Each structure stands twice: as structure tokens, then as C-alpha cells.
Amino acid sequence: MIVIKNISKSYSDTRALKNISLRVNRGELFGLIGPDGAGKTSLMRILTTLILPDSGKAKMDGLDVVSDFKKIRQIVGYMPGRFSLYQDLSVEENLNFFATVFGTTVEENYDLIRDIYYQIEPFKTRRAGKLSGGMKQKLALSCALIHKPKILILDEPTTGVDAVSRKEFWDMLKKLQTKEITILVSTPYMDEATLCDRVALVQNGQVLDVDSPTRITEKFPRKIIRVRSDETYRLINDLRAYEKAESVFAFGQFVHFVGINDEVETSELDMYLEKRNHKNILAEEIQPGIEDVFMNMQSNI
Amino acid sequence: MENDKIITVQNLVKKFGSFTANDNLTFDVYRGEIFGFLGANGAGKTTALRILCGLSSPTSGEVKVAGFDIYRETEKIKKNIGYMSQKFSLYEDLTVSENIQFYAGIYGISPKKRKEKEALLLQKLEMTGARHKLIAGLPLGWKQKLAFSVAVFHDPKIVFLDEPTGGVDPVTRRKFWDLIYEVASNGITVFVTTHYMDEAEYCDRVSIMDAGKIEALDSPANLKKTYNAKNMDEVFIQIAR
CATH class of the missing domain: 3.40.50.300 (P-loop containing nucleotide triphosphate hydrolases)
Structure with a gap:
């Protein structure tokens, strides 16, 4: 048409x-x-x-x-x-x-x-x-x-x-x-x-x-882990400081984490954040949304 | 606790003729808090925001902003707050640096101090190279970052943001929230309106207005519990529909 x-x-x-x-x-x-x-x-x-x-x-x-x-x-x-x-x-x-x-x-x-x-x-x-x-x-x-x-x-x-x-x-x-x-x-x-x-x-x-x-x-190829703890701002900063982090952004009530490769496990984020005294930590792999895809493409052009 | 209140609003009413735009609002905002002020178009947000900024007087009620009375001390209020709206407050035909000079001048910041702060700011925003560029030619995301930074340049106690992130791409929008988190962690109270419900999640507390009244006020987590909702979008729809 x-x-x-x-x-x-x-x-x-x-x-x-x-x-x-x-x-x-x-x-x-x-x-x-x-x-x-x-x-x-x-x-x-x-x-x-x-x-x-x-x-x-x-x-x-x-x-x-x-x-x-x-x-x-x-x-x-x-x-x-x-x-x-x-x-x-x-x-x-x-x-x-x-x-x-x-x-x-x-x-x-x-x-x-x-x-x-x-x-x-x-x-x-x-x-x-x-x-x-x-x-x-x-x-x-x-x-x-x-x-x-x-x-x-x-x-x-x-x-x-x-x-x-x-x-x-x-x-x-x-x-x-x-x-x-x-x-x-x-x-x-x-x-x-x-x-x-x-x-x-x-x-x-x-x-x-x-x-x-x-x-x-x-068809989005990357692994996305969503993370939550009681202090969002500190969480974002700590995740960004993590050596295997590629992109870390707030997504509503969660923070979405993309690693430098897809081997990064939720359990290692758990451990890393526990060491930094975060409370009520949740880290789980999720299906990406359109916004994740868009942001990833954007950073690659 | 009383000392930690930076804004107190008691029984605020604002009428335009027979129309009640703000119908008996009562709420407090705490120091260093990110306070989300949500509502459908026409719910009365802008009216309340204008009153809190000292630009309009209530019909009745008691309001204090940064410890100052909204009826008698509006000029003191204006010195202690910053404001940024979706229709930027920057001058399009002035350069980045000239805009900063202008605002610093209005708020009585000495040239020496301004120069120091300006250099630091431009470095942080990665805009040092754009110092002498006109605002008109800058990308929207840059204008937003700069408008926000200018609004907090005089270290106000509160900054009011009226739909600050409309129209930008998702990365820029999130980088803008990084700036918001940063000023809040430095003790500046952030009072923000938005239509993006994911941004409501970033606030410490959120109030939702409908037809001139505050229908809900709590942390995003508690609101979701109360309304048995998955996210703030669902909470908002239940209240405003």
C-alpha cells in the first residue's frame, strides 16, 4: 500500500x-x-x-x-x-x-x-x-x-x-x-x-x-538480566562499576544489565551485590522488550 | 521529622471562576526525596506546580515551600527553587556559555564562582566543545541536560521538573534520570511530573491526581500492593480511568 x-x-x-x-x-x-x-x-x-x-x-x-x-x-x-x-x-x-x-x-x-x-x-x-x-x-x-x-x-x-x-x-x-x-x-x-x-x-x-x-x-541475540535491590541509584552505580558490565540502565522498577558477553550469570551478580551490602536482591534473566532492543541497536551505530 | 519537610501543603484550593482546579490538596514532600507528581491531562498538576513555584496564589489553604509562605514570601521561594519545563527555559539564540552566565547572573552567583562551576559542569555533560554553540543548534537531549543543569546551577533546595523527558530516545531519557538521581543524592529535592509510567517507578514517592484531587500518594511499591497491580501503569489506569 x-x-x-x-x-x-x-x-x-x-x-x-x-x-x-x-x-x-x-x-x-x-x-x-x-x-x-x-x-x-x-x-x-x-x-x-x-x-x-x-x-x-x-x-x-x-x-x-x-x-x-x-x-x-x-x-x-x-x-x-x-x-x-x-x-x-x-x-x-x-x-x-x-x-x-x-x-x-x-x-x-x-x-x-x-x-x-x-x-x-x-x-x-x-x-x-x-x-x-x-x-x-x-x-x-x-x-x-x-x-x-x-x-x-x-x-x-x-x-x-x-x-x-x-x-x-x-x-x-x-x-x-x-x-x-x-x-x-x-x-x-x-x-x-x-x-x-x-x-x-x-x-x-x-x-x-x-x-x-x-x-x-x-531475534534479539543478547542476554538481559533484570536486577532489583532496595537502593536503585546505588544499584545502578555498583552494577556499572562491575568489570563485566556493558550496559546498565533503569527500567521501571528494575535495572537491566547486559554483560560484555552472555556468560555472565545471575548468581554472580547476586554475589557481587551481596558483597556491596545490597538488600532484597533479585537478579533474573528475562525476555527483552522493544526498548532493550532499540537501546542496544542505538549504541551499536 | 517536621524539619525534614521541604514542602507542606494543607487544604490547598485553587478555583478559576466556578471551576475547581485543585480541590483541597494536602501533602508533604521530604528533603532529598524524588517526588513524582502524576495525573491525567487536565487533572490539575500544572496549576498546583505554578502555585508551588510562587507564580500563582491559591484561593485558600496553607502552603510552605523551603520554609517560606506561598502568599507573602514568593520572592524568597523563587531564590530557593529551580524550575525546568518541557518548553525549555534556555535562550535559543544565546550560546551554551551565555545561557549559563545569564542564569548565574540572575541568581547572583559571582563571576569567579560561575567560571569554576561552568567548567566542571560542561566537563561532566561532555559539552566543553559546544560551549560557544547556539542552543538552537543542539540536539534535544543536550538541551534537556543543559536546561536541567542550569535549573540546579544555584544549588536550590528544590527543583521542579515539568515533563522533562518528552520526546528523547530511551538512552538519553535514562541518562537524564542519572542526573536526577545524582542531584537527589546531593540533598536537592526533586519534584517531577511525567507521562512515562516507568519513570514513576524511579521516584521515592508518587502522588496521582484525578479531577483536581490527590487520589493516591505512596511509594511505588506500596501503590502496586494497594492496587494489586503489576506496575505503575496499571495503578495509574485504575485511578485515572
Whole structure:
């Protein structure tokens, strides 16, 4: 549905995208996972025909992003990272505006947005600028969907959004997927990767890996030991001082330890920490998560 | 124990017209603690944070920050706290060194002392080579580290961090927490808001606000026990949903 071939893009001396190639299948919920500055927004702007690539080709549902840009705009819904609706128009007026621009009506495609829009409908006369963050996000999504796009592109829809609203948003995306919309979504939250069918891990304009979230973690070759004791900060420092430590980082309530090789045993960490008077020590081998994989790849480029 | 309280909040109420943004908050924060201040968007965190920083007055209630009264001694409070928000407080068109000079100047640090501290700081942040670079051209992770370091440059008693780690990669985010742990171990109290629930685990105690009220306040371990939850994410969802 989306084919990206050797796309590069630079802004003066910053290389935002370095020869990126990707394919997104029809009906897929595909995630671009990476921090600020990875190149996610540049890639999305090229796909939505808002900027031109320096080199390379990209197609959306068979249409070329440069020569067929007008046709692409008819089949793509785009929600930019920054709220870009009309702040001084009401909720209803914004929605009507976008429907009219695309030559349709709110009634015609109401089915598609019902689940999302009904939550903000009670406020339909309120100006968009006066909505809370969560409501703005729902309105923006409604506006991006009102012309029944084949492809939906969402640039960090959950950034700065609390954990509850983030969960609700992903539930909405899953529902849209059942309506045969291909979704490309970017996020800096690694935990959201597991909600996608496939993900591309991106950093510094490059794709580090593309696969299903489970495959990405399964094929990770390194052994990860999670460790806990009563004093997290001292634990981190002591583990880093251990001669066989390669990387040591806090992971929620645990500290994740990767050794210089995979021979490091949990029992030797136990002994080492006991000698340093740590209390309630727990060290166990675990399956890595997406964040472990990302961090390991990042330190290897 | 009373001496160890760096922030005391009693029955804090803040209303905007008929809307109650902070509904009778009561809590204490202890010296040297990393205190996580969580809540959904619109729960009232920013309102409370602004009051604690002396930028806004409560409608009613008693609040003391670093021993000073929130109604009468806001200027003293400001001297004793540091603040960093997601929308950095650094000047984009000044260099790294100029930003440090500016903040040191505001807080009345002598040029001699500033020079010593600046050299040490830049060395620690591995930014000595970037001294004369404009902030605008720095990577986000560097800006965050620097904004934080500037916020604690005058050795405040408390530093307030409002969603300090948004948008950076996982390694940079963790390195930022290394800095937080370090200042806390030096006795500076850290008061932090975040949407990353794994970061809630790094706090000594966490409060969770919903609709203007504090619904829970305890150590992450106790909260997980109370709510019978695997992690802080589950605790948060139970409270804020």
C-alpha cells in the first residue's frame, strides 16, 4: 500500500533521511518508532506530498508522491504532530470545513467517525482552541477521517498525552483498522510498538530494523538480566562499576544489565551485590522488550 | 521529622471562576526525596506546580515551600527553587556559555564562582566543545541536560521538573534520570511530573491526581500492593480511568 524506495532528504547540512526503504502492506497498522529528530516527520511529510524528497521514490496505493500528488491528497488522511485545526472555528465548523474541502459531507461518512466524534459532540459549538488536549486529538482524528481515506498517517498522536488517553487512542486505531484503512503512525513511546502489526525502528534518519514487535524481540541475540535491590541509584552505580558490565540502565522498577558477553550469570551478580551490602536482591534473566532492543541497536551505530 | 519537610501543603484550593482546579490538596514532600507528581491531562498538576513555584496564589489553604509562605514570601521561594519545563527555559539564540552566565547572573552567583562551576559542569555533560554553540543548534537531549543543569546551577533546595523527558530516545531519557538521581543524592529535592509510567517507578514517592484531587500518594511499591497491580501503569489506569 505504501512503498518507499531509497528516499533521502536533507535540510542544509542536516541529513534527515538517509536512503530509507520501507513497505507497508494493505490494512496494516504500521509503527514508526523513534525519538525526536529520527526523521519520522520528514518521511510522513514526503508521503503526504507536503515536501519533496531529494532523491528516491515513494508510492501510495500505486500513486507517485511527486507526479500524482493531487490524487494522493484525496486518499490520505493526515494528522500532523502539531494541532493544526482552526482554533477560532467551532468543533462542528472544523469538521464541516474539512468535509467540504474534500467534496463530501459529515453525514455521508459519519459511520467512520461515530465512535470518536460522539465523545466530543456534546461540545460541538465550542471553539477548537478551547478544547482540552484529549478532545483536540479526537477532533483532529475526526477531521483526518472525514473523507474516508484509504491511508491514515498520524504523526505522534500520543505525545504529551496521559497514559489513559493513550490507551483509548490506540483502541480507536484498532477499530479503524477493521474498516480497511491502512495506518502509518509514529511514536516516541516504545511501549506502543507492541500495539502495531509491524514496526520500523528509526534513528538519525536510518531504519534500524523492520519486523513484527514479537519477532524484533525474539531475534534479539543478547542476554538481559533484570536486577532489583532496595537502593536503585546505588544499584545502578555498583552494577556499572562491575568489570563485566556493558550496559546498565533503569527500567521501571528494575535495572537491566547486559554483560560484555552472555556468560555472565545471575548468581554472580547476586554475589557481587551481596558483597556491596545490597538488600532484597533479585537478579533474573528475562525476555527483552522493544526498548532493550532499540537501546542496544542505538549504541551499536 | 517536621524539619525534614521541604514542602507542606494543607487544604490547598485553587478555583478559576466556578471551576475547581485543585480541590483541597494536602501533602508533604521530604528533603532529598524524588517526588513524582502524576495525573491525567487536565487533572490539575500544572496549576498546583505554578502555585508551588510562587507564580500563582491559591484561593485558600496553607502552603510552605523551603520554609517560606506561598502568599507573602514568593520572592524568597523563587531564590530557593529551580524550575525546568518541557518548553525549555534556555535562550535559543544565546550560546551554551551565555545561557549559563545569564542564569548565574540572575541568581547572583559571582563571576569567579560561575567560571569554576561552568567548567566542571560542561566537563561532566561532555559539552566543553559546544560551549560557544547556539542552543538552537543542539540536539534535544543536550538541551534537556543543559536546561536541567542550569535549573540546579544555584544549588536550590528544590527543583521542579515539568515533563522533562518528552520526546528523547530511551538512552538519553535514562541518562537524564542519572542526573536526577545524582542531584537527589546531593540533598536537592526533586519534584517531577511525567507521562512515562516507568519513570514513576524511579521516584521515592508518587502522588496521582484525578479531577483536581490527590487520589493516591505512596511509594511505588506500596501503590502496586494497594492496587494489586503489576506496575505503575496499571495503578495509574485504575485511578485515572
